[in-house]
Amino acid sequence: MAAAMDPGEEHAHFVEWAQSNGVDINGIAPAKFKDSGMGIVAATDIKFPTKTSIHARLAAYLALRFPDDDCQHRPWQDIWPSRDEFKEILPLHWSKQLQDLLPHAAAVLLTAQRSNLDRDYLSIHAIHPSISRDLFTYVWLIVNTRTFYWEYPDLPNAHPRLPKKRPQLTADDCYAMCPFMDYFNHSDKGCDPKADAKGYSVTADRAYRAGEEVYVSYGSHTNDFLLVEYGFILDTNGCDSLPLDHLILSQLSSEQVQVLKEDGFYGSYTLSPTTPTICHRTQAVVRLLTLPSRRYTAFVSGTDEGTGDQGRVNEYVIRLLVKYERQIMEIMEEVEGLKTGGDATTAQRSTLLRRWKQVRAIVKTGIDVLTN
Numbered sequence: 001m002a003a004a005m006d007p008g009e010e011h012a013h014f015v016e017w018a019q020s021n022g023v024d025i026n027g028i029a030p031a032k033f034k035d036s037g038m039g040i041v042a043a044t045d046i047k048f049p050t051k052t053s054i055h056a057r058l059a060a061y062l063a064l065r066f067p068d069d070d071c072q073h074r075p076w077q078d079i080w081p082s083r084d085e086f087k088e089i090l091p092l093h094w095s096k097q098l099q100d101l102l103p104h105a106a107a108v109l110l111t112a113q114r115s116n117l118d119r120d121y122l123s124i125h126a127i128h129p130s131i132s133r134d135l136f137t138y139v140w141l142i143v144n145t146r147t148f149y150w151e152y153p154d155l156p157n158a159h160p161r162l163p164k165k166r167p168q169l170t171a172d173d174c175y176a177m178c179p180f181m182d183y184f185n186h187s188d189k190g191c192d193p194k195a196d197a198k199g200y201s202v203t204a205d206r207a208y209r210a211g212e213e214v215y216v217s218y219g220s221h222t223n224d225f226l227l228v229e230y231g232f233i234l235d236t237n238g239c240d241s242l243p244l245d246h247l248i249l250s251q252l253s254s255e256q257v258q259v260l261k262e263d264g265f266y267g268s269y270t271l272s273p274t275t276p277t278i279c280h281r282t283q284a285v286v287r288l289l290t291l292p293s294r295r296y297t298a299f300v301s302g303t304d305e306g307t308g309d310q311g312r313v314n315e316y317v318i319r320l321l322v323k324y325e326r327q328i329m330e331i332m333e334e335v336e337g338l339k340t341g342g343d344a345t346t347a348q349r350s351t352l353l354r355r356w357k358q359v360r361a362i363v364k365t366g367i368d369v370l371t372n
C-alpha cells in the first residue's frame with residue numbers, strides 16, 4: 001500500500017472551494033501518492049456495512065430510541081410485550097432441552113430465525129456498537145411479531161425515502177410497522193388487511209357482536225410457523241400441515257435424489273389434515289421409492305394418473321406414519337418428563353405438548369384416511 005502524503009496548500013484551498021460550491025466530502029481527503037500523483041485517501045476509518053436487511057434497520061431504529069423517555073414512540077413502546085413475556089412464549093428463548101424437543105419443522109424454522117438474528121446483529125453492531133445484543137434481540141423480535149408486509153404500489157410522487165427500484169425488491173424489503181394495526185391478533189379466518197398508497201385498512205369480514213374479538217390473518221401459516229415466529233399456536237388452524245421431508249429424504253439413494261431434482265420433485269412433501277392427505281409431490285417420491293421407475297415416470301409426466309398403484313403408495317406412507325407415531329409418543333413422554341423450572345416453565349411445556357398432540361392427530365388422520 002503506497003503511503004499517502006500531504007498534498008500541499010493549494011489542494012486544501014481547492015477542497016474549501018469545492019465544498020463551498022456544494023461538493024459533499026465525507027470521511028475522505030485528497031492526498032499525494034508516490035507513483036500515481038494525486039488520489040483520494042480515507043481520512044478516518046471507513047466501516048463497510050454488510051448488506052443490512054430492512055428487519056435489522058427497523059430494529060436498530062427502535063433500539064436507538066428505546067431508552068429515551070421522551071421518544072415520540074414512548075406510548076407505543078409502553079404497550080409492547082415485555083422481554084419476560086417473549087422469554088416465556090418464543091422458542092428462541094427456550095432452554096436447549098426444550099428446543100431439542102420441537103417438531104422438526106419448527107426446529108428448522110428456529111435455526112433460520114437464529115441465523116437471521118445473528119446476521120442482523122452483526123451488521124448493526126458494526127455501525128452502532130452501543131446497541132447491546134439483549135436490547136437488539138428484544139426489538140428485533142418486536143419487529144418480527146408486529147410487522148406487516150407493505151406491498152405499496154409504484155407511485156410517481158411516492159415518498160423520497162421509499163426504495164424506487166421495485167422490481168429488485170423482495171418481500172423482505174417491504175416491511176412496515178404500523179402502531180395500532182399491531183393490536184390485531186391472528187386467526188386463520190381473520191379479516192384480510194389491505195395496504196395501499198395511504199397505508200393500511202382492515203374491513204370487517206362479517207358481522208361482529210360487541211365484545212367479540214376481531215382478528216386479522218397474518219397469512220396462511222402452519223402452527224409450527226406461528227409457534228416459532230409469534231409464540232403461539234391455534235387450536236384449530238385450517239392452514240396447518242405436517243412436512244414429511246425429515247421422514248422421506250433419508251430413504252432416498254443419491255441416484256433417486258438426482259432424478260427428483262431434475263424433475264423438480266425433490267423435497268416439500270406434506271401431510272395435510274384435509275383432503276388430499278398426501279400432496280402430489282409425496283405421491284411422486286413414494287412412487288420412485290416403491291415402484292419400477294417407468295411407473296414413476298408415467299405418473300410425473302402425467303401420462304398415467306397412477307390410481308392402479310395407489311394401494312402400494314398408501315401402504316408405504318402408512319408404514320412411515322405408524323413408525324413416526326411411535327416416535328411422537330416417546331417425544332411426548334420426554335416433554336412431560338422435563339423438570340419445571342430449569343428446563344421449562346409449565347406454560348412452555350404445555351404449549352409444546354399441545355403442538356405434539358396436534359402433530360399426532362394429523363398423523364393419525366393420515367393413517368385412517370390412507371387405510372380406508
Ligand SMILES: C[S@@+](CC[C@H](N)C(=O)[O-])C[C@H]1O[C@@H](n2cnc3c(N)ncnc32)[C@H](O)[C@@H]1O
Pocket residue numbers: 079080081089145146147182183184185186187229230231232233234
Ligand atoms: C401483532 S401482535 C398482536 C398484539 C399482541 N397480542 C399484544 O399483546 O401486543 C402479535 C402477537 O400477539 C400474540 N397473538 C397473536 N394472535 C394470537 C392468537 N390467536 N392467540 C394467541 N396469541 C396471539 C402473539 O404473542 C404474537 O406474537
